[in-house]
Amino acid sequence: MAHQNVADPRAAGAVRERRIARPRDSWIVRTFDNPVVLSFLFMLPAATLLLVFLTYPLGLGIWLGFTDTRIGRAGVFIGLENYQSLFRDSMFWLAVSNTVLYTVIATIGKFALGLWLALLLNNHLPAKALIRSIILVPWIVPTVLSALAFWWIYDPQFSIISWALTEMGLIDQYIDFLGTPNNARASLIAANIWRGIPFVAICLLAGLQTISPSLYEAAALDGASAWQRFRHVTLPMLMPILAVVMTFSILFTFTDFQLIYAITRGGPAGTTHLMATLAFQRAIPGGQLGEGAAIAVAMIPFLVFATLFSYFALARRKWQHGGSDD
Amino acid sequence: MNKFTRRDTLKMGVGAGALAGAGLLGYRPAFGEVMAADVPAPKFAVEKGAELRVLRPAKFVQGDETQFLANTEKFTKETGVKVRVDNESWEDLRPKTAVAANIGSGPDVVLAWNDDPHQYPDKLIDLTEVAEYLGKKYGGWYPIAERYGKGSDGKWIAMPIGASGGAIVYRKSWVNEAGYDAIPTDIDNFLTLAKNLKKNNHPMGFALGNAQGDGNTWTHWLVWSHGGALVDEDNKVIIDSPETIAALEYGKQLVDQFIPGTLSWLDPSNNKAFLAGEISLTSNGISVYYSAKNSSDPAIKAMAEDIHHARFPIGPVGQPTEAGLLVNTMVFKHTKYPNAAKEYLRFIFEKEQYAPWQTASIGYWSHPLAAYAGNPIWTEDPKHAAYSEVMKNMLWYGYRGSLGYASAATLADFIINNMVAQVCSGRATPKEAAAEAQRRAERYYRT
Numbered sequence: 001m002a003h004q005n006v007a008d009p010r011a012a013g014a015v016r017e018r019r020i021a022r023p024r025d026s027w028i029v030r031t032f033d034n035p036v037v038l039s040f041l042f043m044l045p046a047a048t049l050l051l052v053f054l055t056y057p058l059g060l061g062i063w064l065g066f067t068d069t070r071i072g073r074a075g076v077f078i079g080l081e082n083y084q085s086l087f088r089d090s091m092f093w094l095a096v097s098n099t100v101l102y103t104v105i106a107t108i109g110k111f112a113l114g115l116w117l118a119l120l121l122n123n124h125l126p127a128k129a130l131i132r133s134i135i136l137v138p139w140i141v142p143t144v145l146s147a148l149a150f151w152w153i154y155d156p157q158f159s160i161i162s163w164a165l166t167e168m169g170l171i172d173q174y175i176d177f178l179g180t181p182n183n184a185r186a187s188l189i190a191a192n193i194w195r196g197i198p199f200v201a202i203c204l205l206a207g208l209q210t211i212s213p214s215l216y217e218a219a220a221l222d223g224a225s226a227w228q229r230f231r232h233v234t235l236p237m238l239m240p241i242l243a244v245v246m247t248f249s250i251l252f253t254f255t256d257f258q259l260i261y262a263i264t265r266g267g268p269a270g271t272t273h274l275m276a277t278l279a280f281q282r283a284i285p286g287g288q289l290g291e292g293a294a295i296a297v298a299m300i301p302f303l304v305f306a307t308l309f310s311y312f313a314l315a316r317r318k319w320q321h322g323g324s325d326d
Numbered sequence: 327m328n329k330f331t332r333r334d335t336l337k338m339g340v341g342a343g344a345l346a347g348a349g350l351l352g353y354r355p356a357f358g359e360v361m362a363a364d365v366p367a368p369k370f371a372v373e374k375g376a377e378l379r380v381l382r383p384a385k386f387v388q389g390d391e392t393q394f395l396a397n398t399e400k401f402t403k404e405t406g407v408k409v410r411v412d413n414e415s416w417e418d419l420r421p422k423t424a425v426a427a428n429i430g431s432g433p434d435v436v437l438a439w440n441d442d443p444h445q446y447p448d449k450l451i452d453l454t455e456v457a458e459y460l461g462k463k464y465g466g467w468y469p470i471a472e473r474y475g476k477g478s479d480g481k482w483i484a485m486p487i488g489a490s491g492g493a494i495v496y497r498k499s500w501v502n503e504a505g506y507d508a509i510p511t512d513i514d515n516f517l518t519l520a521k522n523l524k525k526n527n528h529p530m531g532f533a534l535g536n537a538q539g540d541g542n543t544w545t546h547w548l549v550w551s552h553g554g555a556l557v558d559e560d561n562k563v564i565i566d567s568p569e570t571i572a573a574l575e576y577g578k579q580l581v582d583q584f585i586p587g588t589l590s591w592l593d594p595s596n597n598k599a600f601l602a603g604e605i606s607l608t609s610n611g612i613s614v615y616y617s618a619k620n621s622s623d624p625a626i627k628a629m630a631e632d633i634h635h636a637r638f639p640i641g642p643v644g645q646p647t648e649a650g651l652l653v654n655t656m657v658f659k660h661t662k663y664p665n666a667a668k669e670y671l672r673f674i675f676e677k678e679q680y681a682p683w684q685t686a687s688i689g690y691w692s693h694p695l696a697a698y699a700g701n702p703i704w705t706e707d708p709k710h711a712a713y714s715e716v717m718k719n720m721l722w723y724g725y726r727g728s729l730g731y732a733s734a735a736t737l738a739d740f741i742i743n744n745m746v747a748q749v750c751s752g753r754a755t756p757k758e759a760a761a762e763a764q765r766r767a768e769r770y771y772r773t
Contacts (some may be wrong), residue, residue: 156587269747
């Protein structure tokens with residue numbers, strides 16, 4: 001066999017002699033023969049795309065945050081002035097607290113309901129495929145359309161919710177969904193949960209379907225209750241996908257813009273501004289590109305934290321293969 | 327205040343003189359007619375194969391869009407220049423324009439809000455020749471139009487095409503029930519009227535959300551009517567003042583009489599609420615009346631009879647202090663066809679196009695050129711009259727200072743609007759809200 005011949009020192013010597021005897025390869029062939037160069041070249045298109053569409057805008061955004069650039073006028077470097085101004089800006093801090101509140105509550109809501117839905121869909125249901133397709137509707141409808149629908153649903157004078165509750169005799173005056181800060185925040189969180197549930201549910205359903213039924217059978221034989229099966233079989237097996245989905249969900253929710261912009265535009269009186277909407281408001285309509293960029297950059301630590309969370313949660317995966325949890 | 331300087335008066339005189347001269351030279355001006363002086367039009371050599379993209383705010387009254395497009399089509403027929411008109415929602419018009427200005431690409435001609443052109447004057451082509459021609463031909467530009475149209479060097483960077491006034495729109499029968507024959511002209515009685523209307527279960531409601539038109543017009547009136555202003559004549563920020571505090575205290579009392587939900591209202595909200603019979607009085611353009619008058623629903627059509635308009639009451643400052651939503655036409659330097667763009671603007675301002683457009687909008691857009699006061703649209707229905715002199719009466723956003731980047735940015739950031747909304751929502755005291763507005767405005771005005 002060939003590999004045995006190569007293993008033979010004499011045969012190897014013969015191969016070397018043949019190589020020497022061959023005409024010398026051109027530099028192009030030699031270059032492409034080099035695995036380091038070749039792998040770099042294969043990676044180059046993707047890396048270029050990342051540089052152009054991710055790294056460059058990110059770098060530019062960070063740079064803008066240190067300048068006083070505004071619409072139509074190049075700025076000059078002003079160091080930390082934008083950040084110092086934001087530090088004293090109550091609207092900025094309101095947007096930060098709104099963003100954290102919005103992300104935490106909406107993510108918890110999406111996970112609780114998404115997991116519940118996934119467990120339901122994992123059962124033997126009639127017309128399962130159809131139901132799964134319907135479940136996806138909130139996710140696939142363009143955000144701005146669902147936002148417009150919610151805008152009508154929450155309308156102070158024409159809300160279908162208020163109308164229905166009034167007709168049922170449960171309330172005697174229409175609910176001011178978007179006219180008070182807390183109502184507006186709660187309404188936006190509800191809209192975000194509604195929109196995000198399908199993503200969580202479908203991802204978790206995919207995870208649930210990878211769990212071997214034999215694990216449940218073994219647990220049942222050991223006398224485990226439904227809750228114990230969920231706690232000790234389903235949840236641990238689902239944890240890796242849960243970590244990934246939660247990270248994505250946090251990122252999507254934290255950077256949400258469309259729902260807020262279409263429904264309240266940050267109102268009433270700026271009390272529903274998230275960091276993303278405030279960054280846009282200051283940068284584009286307000287013309288303060290530097291300050292808007294600074295607000296956007298201020299989101300990075302939160303997003304890095306979410307990504308690190310995902311990384312470490314995924315690292316715990318090795319326990320499944322017999323490794324320790326640490 | 328809304329004082330005309332000696333220079334402004336002289337300019338108006340020149341415009342009027344031009345019209346009078348035109349009359350002597352054989353024009354036959356008549357009541358209810360747009361009079362035009364005989365002025366030769368500038369000659370712009372339209373570029374071969376020119377095409378234009380025009381961005382404008384979406385319609386609030388159907389006639390506005392229909393006639394605008396018809397005028398554009400007429401221009402294409404006459405010149406061969408293809409024109410694509412994009413209608414953008416009110417809130418999205420400014421961001422789109424700003425992006426076009428910043429990246430140097432996109433629409434050639436924009437119908438932009440208020441003093442947006444002053445955010446990027448060096449990105450715009452000089453329209454002085456067209457503006458001066460139109461001014462001479464149509465009785466002169468109103469001073470407010472010159473203020474909005476000219477850059478700091480005195481050249482025209484934009485030409486206001488019209489302004490939608492935020493007049494008082496009310497149901498006469500309900501106002502009568504509340505004990506008033508007409509809208510009071512002083513703010514104390516206006517507050518009493520608000521209380522009575524609420525008592526009668528016919529509350530009023532003005533937009534307090536980030537509404538481009540209706541939110542800004544009435545909140546600025548509120549501050550100005552009490553003598554407050556964002557800046558002084560030297561552009562020094564003075565919003566945190568006793569006058570502003572007084573305005574906010576009055577505003578809180580007024581808003582307490584509103585229908586619930588106004589804090590979230592955007593521009594279409596009060597139209598909907600009014601036509602649904604939920605409110606008796608609001609601040610709006612003529613669009614509510616237009617919708618009622620043209621409605622296919624007999625009940626709403628009947629409501630048109632009861633709808634009346636009035637000017638805003640006068641506050642402690644003792645003079646009218648109304649605001650208006652102005653639309654400025656401008657041409658970006660990045661256009662490949664500057665002559666075609668200038669010719670297009672000249673064309674749509676000419677009376678053959680402008681007067682029918684104003685008529686089709688039933689006066690939704692009040693004119694910037696004095697001669698268009700003769701358009702019969704203002705006299706054919708007495709209910710149009712309150713809007714006929716919007717551009718003659720309105721103050722400018724950024725009042726008492728000069729227009730520029732800072733005035734445009736503070737308006738775009740809804741500083742006054744949010745200050746009023748913060749107090750009215752109970753989120754801040756008048757003192758706190760005024761201080762916050764001062765800090766935000768200073769950030770814009772520091773440059």
